[in-house]
Amino acid sequence: MTLWSRLRSWFSAILRRSSMENEMDAELRFHIDAYAEDLIRAGVERKEALRRARIEFGGIERVKEEGRDARSANLVESLVQDLRYGASNMLRTPGFTAITVLTLALGIGATTAIFSAVNPILFESLPYPDADRIMMISDLRGDGSRLDVTFHTYRELLERNHSFEALAVTKPWRPTLTSPTQPERLDGQRVSAAYFPALGVSPALGRDFDLSDDQVNGPRVVILSDVLWKRRFGGDRTIVGRQVTLDDNLYSVIGVMPSAFENVLAPRAELWSPLQYDTRNITSVQTREWGHHLRMIGRLRPGLGSEQATQEFDTLARNPEREFPRPTWALLDQGLTVNSLQHEVTENVRPALLAVLGAVLLVLVIACVNVTNLLLSRRIRATRRTWRRAHTADPSTAHGEPASCRDGRGRRPGGGETRRTGVNCAQPSGAATRRRHRCKWHGARFRIVGDHADRAGGRIDSGTARVPQ
Amino acid sequence: MDKQLDLLQGTLDMLILKAVSLGPLHGYGVLLRIQQISKDRLEIQQGSLYPALYRLEHQGWIASEWGESENKRKAKYYRLTAAGKRRLQTESEKWNRMADLIAGILDTKPEEV
Numbered sequence: 001m002t003l004w005s006r007l008r009s010w011f012s013a014i015l016r017r018s019s020m021e022n023e024m025d026a027e028l029r030f031h032i033d034a035y036a037e038d039l040i041r042a043g044v045e046r047k048e049a050l051r052r053a054r055i056e057f058g059g060i061e062r063v064k065e066e067g068r069d070a071r072s073a074n075l076v077e078s079l080v081q082d083l084r085y086g087a088s089n090m091l092r093t094p095g096f097t098a099i100t101v102l103t104l105a106l107g108i109g110a111t112t113a114i115f116s117a118v119n120p121i122l123f124e125s126l127p128y129p130d131a132d133r134i135m136m137i138s139d140l141r142g143d144g145s146r147l148d149v150t151f152h153t154y155r156e157l158l159e160r161n162h163s164f165e166a167l168a169v170t171k172p173w174r175p176t177l178t179s180p181t182q183p184e185r186l187d188g189q190r191v192s193a194a195y196f197p198a199l200g201v202s203p204a205l206g207r208d209f210d211l212s213d214d215q216v217n218g219p220r221v222v223i224l225s226d227v228l229w230k231r232r233f234g235g236d237r238t239i240v241g242r243q244v245t246l247d248d249n250l251y252s253v254i255g256v257m258p259s260a261f262e263n264v265l266a267p268r269a270e271l272w273s274p275l276q277y278d279t280r281n282i283t284s285v286q287t288r289e290w291g292h293h294l295r296m297i298g299r300l301r302p303g304l305g306s307e308q309a310t311q312e313f314d315t316l317a318r319n320p321e322r323e324f325p326r327p328t329w330a331l332l333d334q335g336l337t338v339n340s341l342q343h344e345v346t347e348n349v350r351p352a353l354l355a356v357l358g359a360v361l362l363v364l365v366i367a368c369v370n371v372t373n374l375l376l377s378r379r380i381r382a383t384r385r386t387w388r389r390a391h392t393a394d395p396s397t398a399h400g401e402p403a404s405c406r407d408g409r410g411r412r413p414g415g416g417e418t419r420r421t422g423v424n425c426a427q428p429s430g431a432a433t434r435r436r437h438r439c440k441w442h443g444a445r446f447r448i449v450g451d452h453a454d455r456a457g458g459r460i461d462s463g464t465a466r467v468p469q
Numbered sequence: 470m471d472k473q474l475d476l477l478q479g480t481l482d483m484l485i486l487k488a489v490s491l492g493p494l495h496g497y498g499v500l501l502r503i504q505q506i507s508k509d510r511l512e513i514q515q516g517s518l519y520p521a522l523y524r525l526e527h528q529g530w531i532a533s534e535w536g537e538s539e540n541k542r543k544a545k546y547y548r549l550t551a552a553g554k555r556r557l558q559t560e561s562e563k564w565n566r567m568a569d570l571i572a573g574i575l576d577t578k579p580e581e582v
Contacts, residue, residue, distance in 0.1 A: 005529030023535075027496060027545045028519065030538070034497045035515070037540070058516030066520035071527050 024067055032057050096378065100371050107367030114360040118353045126342050127262045129200040133300040135164075135309060136344040139292065140334035149296045151277045151289040153332065154192070156324040157296075160316050163309040164298035168195040170265060171294050173273060175246040177232065186228070188271040189263075195272070198299045199263075205229075206240040206255030213254075214274040221274065222251040226259040228270040246273075264345045265295065285327040292330070297341060310338040481513065481521050483564065486549065486557040489531055495544040496522060522547060530556050 032053045039049035057063075090097040125131040138146040139153065154169045161167070173188040189195075193214040202208050203223055213221050222244065224233075233239050243250045251273065263269050277289050300309060317332035326332065346353075488494060488502040499522070500513055525531045530553030538544040549557070 005527070023545065024519075026543065030495065030542060030544050031497045031500075031515065031519075033542075034538070034540075034544075056515055058514060060516070063516040063519050067523045070520045070524035 020071075021064075024064055028057075028060055028063065096374065100374060103367045103370050103374075107364040111360050111364045114356060118357050121346055122350065122353055122357075126264055126345075127260070130299075130302075131200075131342060132340060133302070133304075134199065134341040135298050135300060135306055135338050136341045137167075137296045137298060137313065138337045138339075139330070139332065140337060142334060144334070146337060148292045149294050150292055150330050151275075151294060152282055152324070153326075153330055154294060154296055155279055155282075156321075157313065157316060157336075159324070160321070161309075161312060163300060163304050163312050165301045166194040166198040167296065167298040168192045168198040169275065169294040169296045170195055171275070172266065172269075173271075175271070175273075178245045178248070179232070184232075186270050187266065187268040188273065189266050189269045190275045191272050192275045192277075195297075198297050200299065201258070201261050203255030204258035205237065206253070208255060209272075209274050214276060216276055216278040216280075218274060218276045220249055220251045221254045222246065223255040223257060223272045224253060225257050225263075225270040226261070229256045246271075264341065265297070283325060290327055290330060306338050306340060310336075313338055479560075480564075481517070482525060483557070483560045484513075485518070485521055485525060486530060486553055486560070489547050490549045490554065490557055493536075493546040493548040495536075495538060495546050497544075499547065525553070529553070 032050075035056070036046075036049045036053035039052060040046055044052065054060075126134065128134060137149065137157070139149045141147050149169065151169065154167065158167050168191060170189050170191045173190045175186055175188055177184045177186050191209070193209045193211050196202055196208050204226070206223070209221070209223070213219060224239070229235060229239060239253050240255060242253055244253060245251075257272075278287070281287060281289070298309075300306070313336040317335045320326055320332075484503050485499055488499045488506070491502065494502055496518055500515060500518055503511060503513060522531070522533075526533055526547070530550060531547045532550050533545050533547045535543055536546045
């Protein structure tokens with residue numbers, strides 16, 4: 001059946017609330033009228049008939065309430081009721097509440113704090129557009145460990161590969177900025193022309209490097225970071241085109257990076273200048289161009305994965321071309337590795353961060369266990385108290401309120417003839433507390449608790465039957 | 470003096486399903502039909518009928534639609550669904566088995582033990 005009919009019933013209960021109420025009204029009124037008419041036909045006077053019909057029907061409001069319950073239309077109401085009950089419970093025991101809240105707050109707070117610190121590194125992608133396409137490429141030693149690439153290897157891969165739309169190499173650079181005020185040693189990077197395009201960023205002010213900048217003996221140009229620009233040049237927008245002195249050479253400032261730019265490969269770098277390595281002389285091996293000292297990154301073409309790139313680079317590594325001779329220390333005979341930049345920059349800290357996250361999660365679990373223990377011990381004490389009261393004093397004052405159900409409003413259903421036969425409000429379920437309140441409303445009606453609660457959707461069925469003599 | 474029987478939990482559902490299985494009925498009609506079948510030996514408390522009807526409808530065992538009553542008034546009629554028919558069948562079997570069992574136990578005489 002019945003999932004569908006239940007869902008439909010819920011939806012109609014929520015969406016067609018007022019029409020459902022009207023229908024219920026009409027239906028119950030029809031019942032009472034029909035019964036009254038029958039009574040009139042049997043010779044009862046009209047007014048008396050209506051009165052008796054109403055009385056024998058029982059409380060209309062109560063029937064409606066149970067009708068709504070039966071259709072689960074009262075989900076929201078019972079939720080609100082539970083919340084209210086919970087809140088009043090908490091206010092009754094402020095000490096207990098304070099300790100519980102504090103414990104949970106500490107656990108949750110610590111977890112949240114650590115998670116917010118760890119999240120950008122472990123789980124969020126790098127702060128670049130399509131960051132998952134940015135790869136880092138390394139040479140491999142004979143033992144499988146990674147090795148920086150040489151400039152000529154980069155040149156060969158740049159010429160031969162089809163997987164990357166941009167490939168770039170970089171090395172650290174520590175120039176000294178001299179000015180009338182004070183000289184300062186700065187962290188920076190020498191980069192090939194495609195470095196910023198590979199990351200997917202471009203200067204906020206001025207222009208990016210182009211190929212004519214990145215040539216041996218090329219122009220001395222520099223791009224500044226936003227921080228350096230503001231600190232040393234007061235954020236002056238006319239900086240582009242001006243000259244600054246770095247290591248006793250004059251460099252033209254051609255651009256300033258945006259303030260939001262984060263340089264994960266060299267977080268402290270404040271200025272960038274073209275690499276300007278010599279692309280000729282590939283055969284002379286005693287040059288810096290054949291030294292393993294460059295880090296290489298690349299931006300994959302859209303739709304390609306790192307596996308395809310790895311495969312292609314493997315093929316390139318194992319099939320040297322006459323045009324690109326290799327010295328013995330850069331034969332690429334171990335192949336190349338292609339890894340996402342994200343993986344590369346977090347690789348070393350990942351285990352430590354995961355350990356910290358795990359530890360703080362354990363703290364949260366401990367906090368939860370403590371609160372559970374508190375609740376358990378309180379429950380046990382309450383049970384013991386109830387038991388003692390129930391066995392020493394008048395049973396009607398005992399906790400659990402069966403007495404209130406028995407007394408109720410004192411009005412009996414079905415007119416004068418029906419006699420209540422039994423009351424049982426004791427319920428083992430978790431909803432016992434709320435039900436206990438409800439019992440009060442049901443006052444004058446007997447109810448049977450049975451093993452069919454499942455069929456009633458957790459509700460208690462009720463009814464009376466009598467056998468006339 | 471009235472003698473009152475506790476209607477065992479769940480039996481009201483079964484009686485309603487049975488009453489409705491004999492033909493579509495409005496709520497009051499269900500009440501009358503049960504009384505009539507029981508030859509007036511059983512009387513359902515009127516109000517308690519409706520929550521049971523709504524519950525059965527919610528569970529998909531009966532379906533309702535508005536129609537016109539004998540005296541030309543709008544009334545909501547309930548009929549048994551296919552699922553309700555199966556439900557009634559299994560419930561009846563269960564009930565009969567249980568009743569036999571209990572009756573058997575209660576009829577036991579000392580010499581039979």
